């Protein structure tokens with residue numbers, strides 16, 4: 368079995384401000400989250416990824432940090448945070464936090480000082496240009512919301528670089544002081560007890576920006592440096608990075624010096640995310656099969672992090688125009704559901720028409736494919752979204768705990784909540800909530816608990832290999848397998864609406880009393896594997912054998 372904990376983790380992503388409010392001010396907080404750790408433990412979560420926790424003007428949901436060495440006072444104190452780490456640890460849950468160091472808030476004291484005078488010790492911590500960079504209208508991450516990547520600062524009388532919003536000036540990675548400061552930030556939180564970092568916007572952190580040169584060189588050496596530093600401070604700390612680039616480039620982010628990964632441990636599998644969504648839209652597994660085949664081999668220790676939903680839009684920009692059109696037509700037909708021309712700002716339940724069978728299918732697929740699964744809060748109960756909210760906020764509504772006022776999220780008056788609770792027909796908190804699903808063995812929540820527990824009994828998923836089983840099969844059926852030191856599992860997912868059968872008797876020789884460990888419904892025993900039925904939108908997890 369692997370001693371690399373992240374290969375066996377189930378990661379749960381949440382934003383403190385919309386999770387649970389303990390003091391009735393309408394904003395989720397750390398004590399509120401502590402109170403819900405038992406819920407997460409029961410669900411089977413082994414690692415929480417917290418969206419930014421630092422003080423922030425909050426113009427990009429905390430991704431505009433104003434102090435890297437503190438927690439947002441609205442969430443509690445550093446003392447509360449230490450308590451969270453302790454209480455989570457007692458339940459076997461690790462905590463990783465967002466490390467947002469591509470940029471700071473323009474209200475960060477470093478930037479305030481930097482712009483105020485050429486003599487500021489922080490002047491060179493940011494990226495400036497004396498003349499208007501000709502490429503300032505290129506490379507925007509949020510087209511439509513962001514007009515340019517360089518803005519003129521009247522105080523400094525200079526242009527400054529910002530890959531994201533104007534209020535997020537980029538730090539200058541070429542400055543040795545900045546490089547050291549980022550390490551210090553990591554060391555500080557590791558010392559407090561976090562298990563690692565979800566590293567925001569990594570391709571842009573290491574970008575050596577020069578005005579007028581849109582294709583800046585990237586300093587991958589810094590990732591090696593940072594990894595080394597991390598490992599000295601806490602040997603099992605991990606970096607889980609967001610690098611939404613072409614898959615072929617990802618190998619460089621993992622690094623592979625000396626036969627093992629020496630940079631990022633885990634990278635989000637954006638390509639597989641888009642391919643899974645495309646496969647679900649077309650009810651055809653072909654894109655997933657392509658995805659499994661085409662992605663580069665990872666260095667030992669390197670791991671994918673799979674996801675269906677995160678806190679941003681579903682990014683379809685790596686699909687072809689035709690593929691993207693198919694996904695939009697099926698899952699985001701209204702303009703209001705789309706974002707930046709490339710993505711969908713909905714939760715999965717509404718995308719799948721609140722169809723329980725298709726929801727199980729989708730998550731069964733995600734959790735059984737290669738890598739470490741990451742689950743966004745609320746998905747486990749099938750929460751909906753609120754398209755009346757702006758941009759990505761649509762999927763950042765408060766967690767729905769019960770049928771009490773505000774879904775049990777907060778006792779504050781409804782108009783004082785950080786964001787409104789969903790009240791729509793079908794997805795409102797009175798129908799969709801934890802309390803209602805907790806004691807119902809047939810609920811989606813109970814299904815997630817079962818599915819996650821089954822996954823934990825199958826360490827080959829995550830630790831082992833994941834391959835497409837290339838046998839003649841009905842078009843809508845994906846057959847894949849996971850093989851590791853602990854044994855082998857076979858997975859059948861029928862993406863289409865019609866029942867199918869498949870003959871997998873070629874695998875019979877490997878099977879030792881094969882049995883369904885998870886399925887959408889009860890099937891006859893797999894026997895010789897020669898006549899395996901899978902219902903429309905059904906799935907089967909079949910254990911072939913177990914060695915240890």
Ligand code: GLC
Nearest residue numbers: 427430467531567568678679
């Ligand atoms: C990442 C985050 C996103 C944020 C951006 C700027 O892409 O996922 O939410 O807005 O970085 O920090």
Ligand code: CA
Nearest residue numbers: 388390394396
């Ligand atoms: Ca609060």
